[in-house]
Amino acid sequence: MTCLPASQPGQKKLGLVIDLDTCVGCQACATNCKEWNTSGMSAPLPDFNAYSAGAEGVWFNRVHSFEAGVGAAGKTVHFPRSCLHCDNAACVTVCPTGASYKRAEDGIVLVDADKCIGCQLCAWSCAYGAREFDEDAGVMKKCTLCVDRIYNENIPEAQRKPACVVTCPTGARHFGDLGDPESDVSKLVAARDGYALMPELDYQPVNRYLPPRAHVVPEQGKPVEDAPTPMDIKSGLLRWMDKVLTR
């Protein structure tokens, strides 16, 4: 059923919070995502010409780098882009077969590969480019929020998080329930002024991005020369004079 589930008060909305201040653009999240998901519920994630020119494939997570601002205020910002598990997900409602759906219990947007006819309309409808067509299997693929990890009782509890989150070496990725205002991720979003991408399209993304912190601008003015310490003065006579004159 591709109508969106009715949102209940206190609706659970699992999603990611990505800290653009600490992301270093190392691509570990994208790599571990590919690693886990190529053998997960959407497996395989195909690669074409993997060992020659024109290598490309399906990835659920792509890390862009942007330059924001100019001059002293300018920043290089690394920006991981993946499915935002929108509340008002057009990729779900446009699906003619019911293959694309949003789970009522936790808000995760998934594709049922057995029902997908590969019309690719969902990819067209996604403003964020979160869906990539598997041209080998003829079905659409997308981020599953690692639904096969987060509820997986066969792996240690500490690892029941999306692959991108557990692997991030700088702790720039956080996972939790953004529908609960008391959750750690919701508090983090509130404290750091987290925001949604492209709000003007009204897709109501669940994922939030935390902005880079403001530059600490050094105080302006003339540089002040450091006074030499007694240790810097090699001559005994000058050292004595310095001692007398400083008194």
Place this chain on the structure above:
Amino acid sequence: MKPAGSIVFFTVASGAGYGLLVWLGLLAGTGLLRITVGGLLLAQGLALALVTAGLCSSLLHLGHAERAWRALSQWRSSWLSREGVAAVLTYLPVLGAAAAVYAGAYPLAVALGVMGAVCALATVYCTSMIYASLKPIKEWSHPLVPAGYVVLALFSGAALLAPLLALLGGDSGMPALQVLIFGALAAGLKWQYWRSIDTARPLATLESATGLGRIGATKPLDPPHTQSNYLMREMGFRVARKHANKLRALTLWGGLLAPAGLAALSLGAASPMVAALPLVLGLLLAVAGMLLERWLMFAEATHTVTLYYRGN
């Protein structure tokens, strides 16, 4: 957006077929169409053949065409599903009308023909709404897109009916007049549409797509991958501006106004066979124009995902 050959052919062929069904249903019902029983059956058969060929072509775009039947299930939310349902439903009254014509039950044929015309129009409208409902593509989520699809279907249907009637030795005056009217209407509509999309504000900016506008003007620095990918090939296709302008002019003058002019010329013809010459030429130009228009519809469309890759 990448113009998919299968979809360009589908919307042109089935658009003309549905347009023809609309005119057959409405004109036969009001007695404005002077055509023999054999001629009417031939025209209905041609329309259904075009519609069916188009629908089959659309299946070529699918990754799993054998599951296409599933697309009839989500009509509550999906315009693509509604299009499928409307396309299947259209066959019923149209085949019924053809059977009634064959059997000589004319009142029934008229009623079913009108129903078929309504279904055909509804199908074209659903097709247009598939595009018009896609918010990330500003050239498609435009109020003139549904109007364009409907008017062009009616134009190409008339462009098909007029030479058919003339070749059958009948009076092609009525459909020729419709080619003239709808050709001019379509040209005005497309001109207005192009002017509108050229001056439209972007839906979103890289600053809003990344939220980095709070720091300042944003531009792409490093791409996430060095080679191409599905998104860049599918959503990143864009026709060069100078070609777009030439192709627009070709569509407008060659594909819409020239057939309209030729149809006007045919109105003064001495005999059906003389009228057939400009009308057949007009049909060929109209088909080329429709293919070009649909190709441009894709090639000129821009998607917000390219903001992340190109910054615009």
